Amino acid sequence: MTEFQKPDIDWAALSPSLVLMAAAAVVLVVGVLLPRGARRPFGATVAALALIAAGIAAGVLFSMDDTASTLVRDSLVRDRLAEFAQMLVCGAGLLAVGVSYWESRSPRGEDAPRGLTDDGERVSEYYTLLLAAAGGMTFFVQADTLMTLFLGLEWFSIALYVLTAIGVHRLSSLEAGLKYLIVGSFGSAILLFGSALVYGATGELEFGRIAEASGDADQLFLVAGLAMLIVGLAFKISAAPFHMWTPDVYQGAPTPVTAFMAAATKVAALVVTVRLLVVAFPEQQDLWTVALAVIACISLAWGNLAALVQTNVKRMLAYSSVSHAGFLLIPVAAGTALGGRALLYYLVSYAALSVGSFAVVAARERELGEDVTFANLGGFGWERPFLGLSMALFMLGFIGLPTSGLLLGKFYAFAAAYERGWTWLALAGVVATVLSVPYYLGVIRAMFFSPAQLRAVPAGGSPPRDWPLTAAVVGALVVSIGSLIVADPLIDLARNAVESLQFPH
């Protein structure tokens, strides 16, 4: 019987996840002891500080790590790709905290409670879960074995299932939570089964050793496992046709949760997808590039066509997120270093646009006290110039007009496809972009071109100031516009981040 050897643990490399989980515990435990009124500021402050600290920790690690190394017996990896993704997740989480702060506020002083919390109840739980989800993601992106991959996936998913359902007074929130739980578990089950097949074929869990062992492996099992892994991750990326949960969950979840989910889940899942495919399956590259290209095209087509006919803004943004999953998969499908840079750069501006646009939706939702539709956005742009203008810039940014770095993101994504020799994939992106124009512009049309739709002035005059949300919108604007103008440093970061991967091409 071999003696159990305690593995060497590089605590510094785990610090982002540890900081976030410690803060989650603090919010939960200390929050109980505080009076109700103090829980909201306490939870939000601790969450914001923890996310900043974790982001800084990831940034420091990023600046130190020239070469990749592994942790805890090769089950986690410490490299710049993971740290880049951790910074993004923490940034998205920080903005989401700002959006969350006043979510419970009842818009017109009515009795009917709505939103995620009321009177300080569940506030501590909310921030705990948000931190846990972020901590799960920072762990997930470091995954280097199929076990840690599954562990991280479930970790942040379970937190998100509960967050989705946390608006317990709204039936739609509960429904969304349940739907997300069932469909998400289905996705996780497929992923797990795929992991089992790959393990069965190769006898290995660690990504690098899977690649080494894949030559002698049973190819049928291995390829079936690979396909199921891709499907499982595609659920989290919300790429069509594995996106069925996305519109309902995005619409039903409290809007700040949607904002966080839309940005951070995509970042984490896509980064892990790239790592898994490039490190563990370089031999099968001809298969997965084609598979991802096909999924990308389906997402582009389905997401855009469905978004065209939506009337609810959150639902439209959900389908837009499906279509952007397609755009994001274009560079991944290219399977090149250029594609890696394209993906990371695209993710930065996409995350900012996502959080920002959902933040504006949240603001409108609070002043209306009902779901935001194209019809009741009327006149919003002139009533609230800053939020209206920001939303317009976000929408134009999503199209790829020069109001955000997404223009360069699309440029890079198409360049990656072209460099790979897949001009048709770039052209699919072009067609999708043209298709997306009407619904993004529809938001601007509703906000600025139509007369005001507000049925009555909210009791007590104009809505109160919501500076945390405004700050989040400002942050999203700075990142989205800044990524266009100061593109060079950001692309350098992305280049450094993907250098730790050996792209087969």
Add this chain to the structure above:
Amino acid sequence: MLTTALIVLPIAGAFLLWLLPWATARAAGGLALLIALAELFLWVVALQRIDFASGGLQLATETVWFADLGVSYKVGLYDFSLWLVGLTALVTVAAVAYGMWAGRERPRAYFGLLLFLAGATVGVFTAQDLLLFYVFFEAMLIPLYVLIGVWGGVRRTAATLKFIVYTMAGSLLMLVSIIALGLANDTFDMTRLATSDNQWIFLGFLAAFAVKAPLFPFHGWLPDAYREAPSEVSALLSGVISKTAVYGVLRIVLPTFPEPVADWRTVVLALAAVGLVYASLLAFRAPDVRGVIAYSSLAQMCLIFLGLFAVNDSGLSGALLLSVVHGLVSASLFLLAGAVERRTGTGELGRLGGMARGRPILATFFITVGVIALAVPFSAAFAGEFLILNGVFVHGWGWAVAGAVAIVLAAMYVLRLVSAVLHQDPGPSVPAHALDLRPAEIGIVGALLAVLLALSFWPAGITDHAFGGEPAGKVTSLVERGR
């Protein structure tokens, strides 16, 4: 620096207007006008500084934007782009002044957007990096969308959507071409591009410019957009924005794709010739003032494309001259159409008429611009059209015949327009007390008209000061510059 200043000044002015909360309507308009005039002044400085004898890229600035794919912020002026920048500056002054006089609602937003549009357009005319060119090309869409969508006519929603979707489809194809060309050259710097014989890349660029100009049959967006926009925005759209397509063909397509241009010449010339005659006929049948101007604008753009794709000295000179002249004519006509619409509340020709009686200045201006538009001999437009027909003649006399037919048709539709608005019995919508042009209108349209008359006296002012004036021929100099 001067070139950068030409781009940044109006954009900075736009932000200034948006951020100053205390500006009243008059102050906002005044500030915008001041900035537009300053832009014109900067252009005059550039005109002084540029060396027409040497040709080549001048007043250039370069900063790395992102080194990864060799993309930089590189701007500069050629002698021919200088004239298009001048057109932009002048028409912007006229548009801002007219908007101020017309008293548009939400003036800060409105004038800011006009200035932003001007800055982006100057950016297109000066960008020397393919991606930067694309960024400015797309940036023009944003203010145009809002200007038409918020301040436009009743059917503006459909018009804006059609406009944006058409243009985006063209420019995204151009983006793919830009990527292909840039990756093949390892740089996106236009001055370092090798020539390419790839037809698909060529077609991607051509798609963007054919929609923007527009060239028949890519003009589906044109009538709606020109009809629904505020008149000064239509003036900018048809007078200036369409010329970005001319610049794109001159600067990118002709120097970079000599072989595809030769291969596709017949196709483009045929489209231009058919479009020319077809648009002229439509202009003759159009039921409203703006319809006539819109289709005549389409016809003129087709004529300019005839000159461009003749690819010889005469054709290119004519195309550039006619671009500037048509910019001024079209802007003047749209502003005059705006003046008529303000007085009568309609643009339908059936409800207009007899406006000359008691309104001599309106009649004089309208007829003078109209006569230049129909290219009466000794007018600047005549010089441009003559050069184009001369240039295209070497590729077959048939093209020149089509052009000549169109000139006859132009006379028909312009005279029909003049007669329907000014002559005949007063129409049901023309109130007897409708005023003659007011001093502000006289100043604005008069300034454009004065430049037109000056160019009529001295068209060589442009044709001799473009394309380096080298004896070896404009095409060669253009192609060599492209290297």
